[in-house]
Amino acid sequence: MDDSTQPLLTTKAKDKHHETKTPPSTTAVFTAAAPDMDPITSPKEFLKQFVFESKMLWYLAGPAIFSFVSKYSLGAVTQIFAGHFSTIDLAAVSVENSLIAGFSFGLMLGMGSALETLCGQAVGAGKVDMLGIYMQRSWVILFSMTFPLCFIYIFAGTILKLIGQTTQISEAAGTFALWMIPQLFAYALNFPVAKFLQAQSKVIVIAVISGVAMVLHPVFSWLLMVKFGWGLVGAAVVLNGSWWFIVVAQLGYVFSGKCGVAWNGFSFEAFRNLWGFFRLSMASAVMLCLETWYFMALILFAGYLENAEVSVDAFSICMNILGWTIMVSFGMNVAISVRISNELGATHPRTARFSLVVAVITSVFVGLLLALVLILSRDKYPAFFTNDTEVADLVRDLTPLLALCVVINNVQPVLSGVAIGAGWQTVVAYVNITCYYLFGIPVGLILGYKINLGVKGIWCGMMSGTILQTCVLLVMIYKTNWNTEASLAEDRIRNWGGGQEVSETNIENI
Template sequence: MDNNMEERLLGSETEGPTDLKWRIWEESKKAWRITFPAMLSKITSFGMLVVTQAFIGHISQLDLSAFALTQTILLRFCNGILVGMSSATETLCGQAFGAKQYHMMGIYLQRSWLVDVTMATIMAPLFIFATSIFKLIGEEDDIAIAARSFSLWFLPFLYYLVFSMTLQMFLQAQLKNMIVAWLSASSFVLHVLLSWLFVIKLDLGIPGAMGALTISSWSMVIGESVYVFGGWCPKTWRGLSSAAFTDILPVIKLSVSSGFMLCLELWYNAVVLLVAGYLKNASIAISSFSICININTWELMLCLGFLGASCVRVANELGRGNAKAAIFSIKVILCNSILIGVILWVLCLVFGHYIGYLFTSDEEVITMVSSLSVLLSFSILLNSVQPVLIGKCLFLWFDNTNHCLHT
């Protein structure tokens, strides 16, 4: 990226017009340059799970329930931790980029790999012993046993999350957003095609659906790695460095702090599905709740795009020493996010009764999804506020612990 482009995206040091409408417009343009690619990336990345669920839902209701239980409870639990911890990469790299300390970005990326891979390895036994865990917490035996067909398939996806999210945030912090968006969109298209080929044409069933998920997800990591290591980030990636093993404590502290702020947003949905497993007709309840939860989470990916924008814009401005601009950026991004939330809230109220048909042909599941559509719509509306405020919390945290960048 040339200096002129960088200056346009970060904002010039020279003050422009003071008119509020002009400032909002300029800030919105800067935010959307980050938000749109981040949205596209997150929607397509999570969309691979939604597509997999849709194909499995047309295999059998029991398989749909088992997939939902594994994905929503175990994977969501792990994903909540990893998403939060990976946001530390975004914050640290964004501030380093704003301060023009480009060499530190590659080191922060490597430190994040060390922390996140360690955490993923600690959580891996959850998938290895998934059936025993589900039986222990009182889920129905047939669903718990069926979950064994999915749990081990999720291990490659667990490590995909580590490398995909950290590489994505590394690139996003230096405003290389479109490459992430195109790679994510391409992997999503590949996943749809492979799922159709493996499940519908070749009739491979669950192995076909989960194999398609593994291949398409890791194709994105490979693409991001080729871009970073292949010389397209000469300022920020200078190869592996032993410095990644030093001063790692600040990264751990920020990762843990970020993790707790964001993972609770994802965990409470898992609790809802866990409780659904104790209801009468647990298979129907789990399938129905999981459909609503995945739609809600898919919409949350839009809002996490605004979270990415708030983190990057705040970190960039804080790196330049402009705290007032960081606060103004958060206000503008929040208004944009709420506007999108209102639009989607209305759409969900209008079309909520037809959502279930996308995932299953079971009329009982479809009826229950329809009955939950109003609650789903209001949950979608509230999603538009919380992620941006997380960005504000990160700003306040960093404002008080600015020494992290320099340790």
């Protein structure tokens, strides 16, 4: 590794072939030049390594959680202000955020996640100069996807009518979607640069920028929507502006030279090997979108039950709570993805495997803690969301399922993060299709409709799909030869560096 790249990783980097048997340093910053960890031979050594690895994970997960919450809050704040104008304005913003923008967000985030594999492993191998090429390649792919996605925004009103929304809500949401097209292009720039920075453990920068956006967003929302009376136009201007502020600030940091040799300017190398890169990006998108759409289907199926309004309202409250808790698991997803890809890139199979163990144990503990809070407050928290006693009673009855779902959904994203870090996106996409859509949904529909268990049956059936998927991923991880994965990481870095053509065999390995 060139000396100029060392400040990007740690100030205490050692020679890669050094024989020191202790952890490379006490810093939480990844050390590419350190040796792989020794086998653990005692409980004391396990605890010592556990504490050290926890520092590494939370250094990444903490700012990532804050960033996810900040960005998640932008749409929520806009909905709150829209609700002060009319129910139609609130419905328009809510529907556009959850369906139109939500679909595009999931697809773009998934495609951008390909960089978590490639950039993370390149950093681990000390090939930091490749990161800029990868990011530019991802920009090319994501921008090419924005143009077909624009048609969803343009014809949003018609699409919403076709899926059963009322004419009034569809037309209002369709108009708002047209104003939100600039946000789509912000997504295309944001996710690649965010993954580019995450791979280098520059998560504090992302958190600070997201935090500033979260503070400014309600101020400008009040100014334009309330003070100037712009209504939905003001909502669109501020929401677009907040996302573009995040993008421009992150790009300003990258272009300022703070990333060293990771950014060497624009290059025509970004247009090489685009087909293989597109395949990996689409595999990442399918893997993540299948998980997101699976839980969106819960509310859709609840709408076909008897007393659908109560079922949908109760489900929406549960999903809202689940959404906030998932922000924690998303942060751990980012952390373990970066850790796995960094360590595999550095040819540290034992460290990669131990990082997975620590992440799973930590996520189970956090999930159990959140579930306990829900169980203890089950008689009180529904009142914060609804005054309808029937809805509140159903939410109370669903709380044990919600608590179990919180635990499962704190572990499952960690396993997905391992898959992204190791480059298993294509395999996991097939696993998701089988477990979620060929098993979970049919079981949920049978329990909910045929056996007449209603909303609980639908949720239990679909949770069985999540549990099956989690078990399959655990088996895959248990059977994984991490030495082989480390050697595959070297192949990925060599083939995706832009200097060679990628053979069909190596593409299949990716």
